[in-house]
Amino acid sequence: MSQDTASQAVQDFFKRATGSFIDGAFVSEGSPRDVIDPSTGKPLTQVAEGDVALADRAVALTKQSFDDGRWSSMTPAARERILLRFADLLEQNGEELARIETLNQGKSINISRGVDVGFSVDFIRYMAGWTTKIEGSTREVSIGMPEAAKFTTYTLRQPVGVVAAIVPWNFPMMIALWKVVPALAAGCTVVLKPATETPLSVLRLAELAAEAGVPKGVFNVVLGSGATVGTRLSEHPDVRKVTFTGSTEIGKQIGHAAVEHMARFSLELGGKNPMLVLEDADLEKAVNGALMGGLFNQGQVCAAASRFYVHSSLHDRFCEQLARAVDTMQAGPGIDPEAQVNPLVSKRQQVSVQGYIDRARDHGANVHVGNKVPAEGFYISPTVISGATHDMEIAREEVFGPVLTVIPFDDEEEALRMVNDSEYGLGASLWTESLSRAMTMTPRIEAGIVWVNTHVTLDPAMPFGGVKMSGIGKEFGPEAVNAYTELKSICIAY
Numbered sequence: 001m002s003q004d005t006a007s008q009a010v011q012d013f014f015k016r017a018t019g020s021f022i023d024g025a026f027v028s029e030g031s032p033r034d035v036i037d038p039s040t041g042k043p044l045t046q047v048a049e050g051d052v053a054l055a056d057r058a059v060a061l062t063k064q065s066f067d068d069g070r071w072s073s074m075t076p077a078a079r080e081r082i083l084l085r086f087a088d089l090l091e092q093n094g095e096e097l098a099r100i101e102t103l104n105q106g107k108s109i110n111i112s113r114g115v116d117v118g119f120s121v122d123f124i125r126y127m128a129g130w131t132t133k134i135e136g137s138t139r140e141v142s143i144g145m146p147e148a149a150k151f152t153t154y155t156l157r158q159p160v161g162v163v164a165a166i167v168p169w170n171f172p173m174m175i176a177l178w179k180v181v182p183a184l185a186a187g188c189t190v191v192l193k194p195a196t197e198t199p200l201s202v203l204r205l206a207e208l209a210a211e212a213g214v215p216k217g218v219f220n221v222v223l224g225s226g227a228t229v230g231t232r233l234s235e236h237p238d239v240r241k242v243t244f245t246g247s248t249e250i251g252k253q254i255g256h257a258a259v260e261h262m263a264r265f266s267l268e269l270g271g272k273n274p275m276l277v278l279e280d281a282d283l284e285k286a287v288n289g290a291l292m293g294g295l296f297n298q299g300q301v302c303a304a305a306s307r308f309y310v311h312s313s314l315h316d317r318f319c320e321q322l323a324r325a326v327d328t329m330q331a332g333p334g335i336d337p338e339a340q341v342n343p344l345v346s347k348r349q350q351v352s353v354q355g356y357i358d359r360a361r362d363h364g365a366n367v368h369v370g371n372k373v374p375a376e377g378f379y380i381s382p383t384v385i386s387g388a389t390h391d392m393e394i395a396r397e398e399v400f401g402p403v404l405t406v407i408p409f410d411d412e413e414e415a416l417r418m419v420n421d422s423e424y425g426l427g428a429s430l431w432t433e434s435l436s437r438a439m440t441m442t443p444r445i446e447a448g449i450v451w452v453n454t455h456v457t458l459d460p461a462m463p464f465g466g467v468k469m470s471g472i473g474k475e476f477g478p479e480a481v482n483a484y485t486e487l488k489s490i491c492i493a494y
């Protein structure tokens with residue numbers, strides 16, 4: 001698709017996408033809301049937001065589409081073919097989707113093309129394969145009464161039913177797919193609520209899923225606020241599984257609401273992800289890793305590196321090289337592929353991140369602010385903080401912005417203690433040239449994923465999800481599909 005065609009396709013889509021996508025069509029009723037371009041702060045388009053009544057209607061249709069078996073009773077091979085077609089359509093319309101994501105979220109078009117679209121296409125193809133590989137097992141049992149009857153037992157994995165997916169604004173389309181595709185692969189039907197700020201790309205996804213052959217009503221998108229639509233979806237008695245990515249605070253509320261009706265839930269929550277740079281690390285690799293792991297998507301990544309424990313022999317050079325790098329980065333809208341610094345998603349996020357930086361300065365840390373950024377739009381210049389201590393807010397709380405906080409250490413045991421001294425446990429990285437140190441230290445780090453000499457490297461086959469306050473459950477791999485199934489035991493006497 002040429003750039004001009006893609007640009008025209010985006011404008012046509014803005015006209016069509018008037019609101020939620022339910023039972024195969026856009027719904028225009030509801031309260032109008034401007035969708036903002038973060039690079040200007042001005043409206044891109046407008047959508048109608050739904051309310052509790054629309055959420056109820058969407059759940060009812062999603063339940064009907066599960067109960068009548070239009071999806072769950074299809075053969076696994078037929079579902080797999082539809083999901084593969086969905087991946088093909090995403091790829092064919094990739095430039096349009098990437099533009100929608102960049103215009104709405106603010107991120108670099110390079111990330112939208114390579115990650116939000118590119119990774120998603122690979123992810124769907126990987127997950128489609130599991131559709132035909134969902135397995136139970138036979139079990140040898142020792143049940144008594146051998147003279148009266150013999151027994152055979154086995155397990156079945158069956159789709160859990162209606163899934164509610166509630167997703168954030170940092171990777172609106174990709175994180176939605178991380179939930180919708182394994183759920184569909186398992187035979188579930190899905191109602192999805194995007195973040196208020198970023199409703200657009202998932203609406204286009206829903207259209208493409210329908211075009212690929214996902215039957216009407218099997219994948220619905222309801223727009224609306226977290227307080228109304230989000231709360232209703234998480235407490236709705238017909239929802240059998242809630243899957244959420246976002247803040248720990250809201251994750252806890254969703255977990256409590258789901259437990260009220262014993263719905264299953266998975267929570268992919270915040271992080272305060274450490275990068276531990278040992279004395280023998282390759283400094284250049286570690287600096288590049290910090291820039292990538294900490295500033296990718298303007299640090300609006302749950303697994304972003306945000307606290308850096310660096311051996312004191314490397315600390316000053318590490319900080320200097322980070323500072324030099326941020327001083328040269330050019331800011332601009334995400335749609336400009338040359339711009340290395342892009343706006344954050346919203347004014348709210350800009351204000352929140354700036355607050356963390358200002359308070360770190362007030363608490364006595366050294367704050368090095370990078371190259372200047374435009375006054376219009378929601379920009380924050382990449383910032384390197386040194387001279388902070390491990391107990392300061394900036395070293396403990398999730399900032400979710402382009403802020404790198406560097407803390408020196410001399411003793412590896414003390415560094416490991418600081419790494420683990422966090423309520424979070426999503427991702428962590430260890431930087432060392434010693435295989436032996438890597439093998440010894442990685443099991444001791446409290447995180448769902450530990451990288452060595454890399455950070456935020458993901459693959460659809462590698463389980464992803466945190467420990468402690470970073471969440472419950474895993475995305476990716478066969479674990480993700482199994483998380484949308486119930487395991488049933490069958491026991492036959494004969």
Ligand SMILES: NC(=O)C1=CN([C@@H]2O[C@H](COP(=O)(O)OP(=O)(O)OC[C@H]3O[C@@H](n4cnc5c(N)ncnc54)[C@H](OP(=O)(O)O)[C@@H]3O)[C@@H](O)[C@H]2O)C=CC1
Pocket residue numbers: 166167168169170193194195196197224225226227229230231234245246247248250251253254268269270271301302352398399400
């Ligand atoms: N793990 C991650 O990837 C993410 C972590 N975060 C962290 O959270 C901070 C705040 O971001 P924020 O956008 O407020 O995150 P939230 O957790 O509030 O939002 C995530 C999603 O949950 C919805 N939601 C909000 N309240 C409820 C509710 N009571 N019941 C059900 N759903 C709800 C939101 O809807 P709505 O948009 O309408 O409020 C959105 O769709 C960030 O600074 C960051 O630290 C944020 C996003 C992603």
Ligand SMILES: CCCCCC/C=C/C(=O)O
Pocket residue numbers: 115119170171175245268300301302303456457458
């Ligand atoms: C595939 C490269 C990076 C993806 C980043 C994923 C972030 C997830 C999240 O914030 O939840």
